[in-house]
Amino acid sequence: MSEKFDVVIIGGGPAGLSTAYFLAKAGFEPVVIERGQEPGAKNVFGGRIYSYVLDKHFPGWRKEAPVERWVRREKLSMSCGDDTITIDFAKKKPVSDDEFDSFTAFLSKFVAWMSEKAEEQGAMVLSGSKVDDVVFDEKGIASGVFADGERIDADYIVIAEGVNTLLSEKLGIRVKPPLETTALGVKEVVRLGKEEINKRFGTEDWEGVAHFFIGDPLKGIAGGGFLYTMGEYVTIGAVIRLSEVGKKEITMKDIAEQLRLHPAIYEYVKGGVLMEYSAHLTREGGLMDVLEKPYGPGYLVVGDAAGYILNTGFTIRGVDLAIESGRLAAETINKAHNENKRDEEALSHYKKLVEESVIGRNLREYRNLPKFLEKDLLYGDLPEIMCELFNTAYTTDEQVTRIYPVLMNSLKSHGIGWFTLLKLLMEARRSI
Numbered sequence: 001m002s003e004k005f006d007v008v009i010i011g012g013g014p015a016g017l018s019t020a021y022f023l024a025k026a027g028f029e030p031v032v033i034e035r036g037q038e039p040g041a042k043n044v045f046g047g048r049i050y051s052y053v054l055d056k057h058f059p060g061w062r063k064e065a066p067v068e069r070w071v072r073r074e075k076l077s078m079s080c081g082d083d084t085i086t087i088d089f090a091k092k093k094p095v096s097d098d099e100f101d102s103f104t105a106f107l108s109k110f111v112a113w114m115s116e117k118a119e120e121q122g123a124m125v126l127s128g129s130k131v132d133d134v135v136f137d138e139k140g141i142a143s144g145v146f147a148d149g150e151r152i153d154a155d156y157i158v159i160a161e162g163v164n165t166l167l168s169e170k171l172g173i174r175v176k177p178p179l180e181t182t183a184l185g186v187k188e189v190v191r192l193g194k195e196e197i198n199k200r201f202g203t204e205d206w207e208g209v210a211h212f213f214i215g216d217p218l219k220g221i222a223g224g225g226f227l228y229t230m231g232e233y234v235t236i237g238a239v240i241r242l243s244e245v246g247k248k249e250i251t252m253k254d255i256a257e258q259l260r261l262h263p264a265i266y267e268y269v270k271g272g273v274l275m276e277y278s279a280h281l282t283r284e285g286g287l288m289d290v291l292e293k294p295y296g297p298g299y300l301v302v303g304d305a306a307g308y309i310l311n312t313g314f315t316i317r318g319v320d321l322a323i324e325s326g327r328l329a330a331e332t333i334n335k336a337h338n339e340n341k342r343d344e345e346a347l348s349h350y351k352k353l354v355e356e357s358v359i360g361r362n363l364r365e366y367r368n369l370p371k372f373l374e375k376d377l378l379y380g381d382l383p384e385i386m387c388e389l390f391n392t393a394y395t396t397d398e399q400v401t402r403i404y405p406v407l408m409n410s411l412k413s414h415g416i417g418w419f420t421l422l423k424l425l426m427e428a429r430r431s432i
Contacts, residue, residue: 015303018326068210
């Protein structure tokens, strides 16, 4: 005899737990089935979360959630050799925590907190169980799952399996993504201590820094590096497209080490203790990778599994979009349940909500960006040209050197003409 719940949610990440939280809050009895040994055990990401969705729907979260530091400084660096050009933006000092729009966190801790919030509302979270298949009834409507050999029935199924969409592919909902739109992120966690972090980064206990890198730390490979300050730790890592990994015959562990040892980063982490190394897949297809139909008879697809993740070129947004998609899924199920419907047409309301939400708006705004970010010259030629210009501008000797001829010679040496440069600028204008 099988168990019966109102809703079965496959996956205990931000999207799945958000769905459970809002469903339970609306009076449903949802169950989250998470294959990790505990919520958050299998979750890996760089370290930054945007707060607007939490401000709207999780009262008091700023005092409860496991925030490491509030991001107050943004840095972007281009490197060639040992030379580095950095833009450093320090936001005004806030009057209160409410003025911060993002923070650093360990996703494992944040997801554990979300699990507690969902359970407080009445959701059940089952860890250490793997969903092997979705059960469809005689009408072709999803009506349950098989988990660890047992059947669990439900009126609705929510697929929140994250970026590794093995179940969705098995069900024919999604096809395996191409290497060009899939990236591998690697991360190292270095322990420095709170006082040392404050000293090296010029921060107070609660202040955080988000730093992004392109160029030589990654040897001109299409991708980006990142550094985030946590309470006692610094996380550093890189996100590289899988097509590049195969093409350049590199190992991600080598990339992480090269990044950590580059002069632009090493000065911040030297003497620290390497505590952790982890890797995680992510999607970078933007709007092209979004499921055309994130719904079907009796089921919805949320978060990364539906393609709701955005790489803006200087940061990757996923957690905030995942939480919002879970909320919209709960709203859709609530509406369908009140109408006593489980069919595809009733659940198609979810797509409409997503398209009108911050998820759809942002993905449409940046729809051209993934193609723009594929350009090799952004990661190799451009940093080198910029470094040559800055070296000329800020090197003084007997002979005064004009910058314009240096720019022309630099462009020529890299095989870049004015038309190519103009075309790049026009594409950037359309993409960013």
